Amino acid sequence: MNKKGRVFSGARPTGRQHLGNYLGAIRNYVALQDEY
Numbered sequence: 001m002n003k004k005g006r007v008f009s010g011a012r013p014t015g016r017q018h019l020g021n022y023l024g025a026i027r028n029y030v031a032l033q034d035e036y
Contacts, residue, residue: 007032 011025 004035 009025009029011021017026
């Protein structure tokens with residue numbers, strides 16, 4: 001049985017999502033979603 005790892009992440013937005021949020025965090029979460 002293959003057991004996937006678990007990733008815990010948190011984001012504390014200070015308002016609307018902007019390019020900095022996307023480039024810094026959200027893009028990495030999307031890239032990791034199939035791996036974990």
